[in-house]
Amino acid sequence: MKLTGVELRKVRMPLKSPFRTSFGTQLARDLLLLRVVTDEAHGWGECVAMAEPLYSEEYVDGCADVLRRFLIPALFAHGNLTAIDVAPALAAFHGHRMAKAALEMAVLDAELTARGVPLARELGATRDRVPCGVSVGIMDSIDELLAAVGDYLDQGYLRIKLKIEPGWDVAPVRAVRERFGDIALQVDANTAYTLADAARLARLDPFELLLIEQPLAEDDLLGHVALAARVRTPICLDESITSARAAAAAITLGACRVVNIKPGRVGGYLESRRIHDVCAAHGIPAWCGGMLETGIGRAANIALAALPGCVLPGDTSASDRYYDTDITVPFVLDDGHLPVPAGPGLGIGPDAELLDTFTVATEWLPQ
The missing domain is CATH 3.20.20.120 (Enolase-like C-terminal domain)
Known part of the structure; x- marks a missing residue:
């Protein structure tokens, strides 16, 4: 499977009610979504970092930066790609597990979609x-x-x-x-x-x-x-x-x-x-x-x-x-x-119109 491009999409999802923990109170959820495009299928990943480095050292904008500058180029350089290859290909870059997880998730979704296999x-x-x-x-x-x-x-x-x-x-x-x-x-x-x-x-x-x-x-x-x-x-x-x-x-x-x-x-x-x-x-x-x-x-x-x-x-x-x-x-x-979703890959994808409603910014990174 050949990776041909990755879309980074920052979204902001208003919460139904404030969610308070010892880290603070959230009124909305800022998230980074990834869409990887390959020569066989595309796949979605979700980066769960918070807007600020409170739960962990990672945060949304930092994840976007490390993906853009280091992680995605490393996968572009890899050539033929499967989900199992992602972690070894990114191992040289210390930490950034949430960013890596989102990228692996998107590749996994694309691979399994192409194979017709549910993630479960x-x-x-x-x-x-x-x-x-x-x-x-x-x-x-x-x-x-x-x-x-x-x-x-x-x-x-x-x-x-x-x-x-x-x-x-x-x-x-x-x-x-x-x-x-x-x-x-x-x-x-x-x-x-x-x-x-x-x-x-x-x-x-x-x-x-x-x-x-x-x-x-x-x-x-x-x-x-x-x-x-x-x-x-x-x-x-x-x-x-x-x-x-x-x-x-x-x-x-x-x-x-x-x-x-x-x-x-x-x-x-x-x-x-x-x-x-x-x-x-x-x-x-x-x-x-x-x-x-x-x-x-x-x-x-x-x-x-x-x-x-x-x-x-x-x-x-x-x-x-x-x-x-x-x-x-x-x-x-x-x-x-x-x-449990039974369709290939994640078994679910975003509604394009709803996704656009909550999208703050998008960026396309070609091979």
Whole structure:
């Protein structure tokens, strides 16, 4: 397959409501979409970096720059190309996993479309639908939180994840547990705590949470090991898991008992599958995280979530969780599940008119 050109498209998607985490409050989602054109087919990729380097060191404009100046030219120089070739071709460039993941995703979509193979089948999925959870941001009040959680449960979501930070942790968890009883409930700290907060985090143990996600800094594996010895609730790592090697190290050290796999964070869906395999080999439950993707990224995440080792509901919410209007045919919750796309490649593509509506800028990079 010969790469003939790449389109970079920056889009801005207004959120239905503000989404607040320990990183700040988002009112809209700035995203970078890629369309690779080959001599056999074209494919779409979605870069999940935020507008500012808050979740990670990557950000949308920086990803566009490194793609334009280094990553895309490296693939142009490669000649005949498959998705498996992408990571080795880009290995000389340190980091920039989100940018690399978007490029690999687009190449993978093009290759599988040309072959007539769905992404789910290529990755090894064993289900045709996946159970869905929802992530609930930090609210201004407990009453507002309870109303939001109640609405999501009424919609059929099978798991609730609460964003937490110091000062917004024990009280909201207690309120949700007391109001809604024995629901599947977990929390996500997004690195907001230190090991000095271990006693406070241990106060979450009586609420029988599924897990505490990424309580400490991403580079503090030993801190997570120490914390895991002081709390009963399973520790799940997110930002710390950047590769299959990092996952194996974290598991071996005892830093986590659950792993959140985010393809953008780890460099792509092929590395995500390797992380899944590492977790399965160690008997560690995995699940697919989310980054407020459009329908393009959501379709790929659902394919990953359908793998056998992804045994917990992921953040693969329906399209209307974040957006009044998506750029693809919307994913609609059905009995707490979303269908796994069955068409070739991602199995879905953007609506051209809707995509143009949300597009801020485009750039065509020819071979």
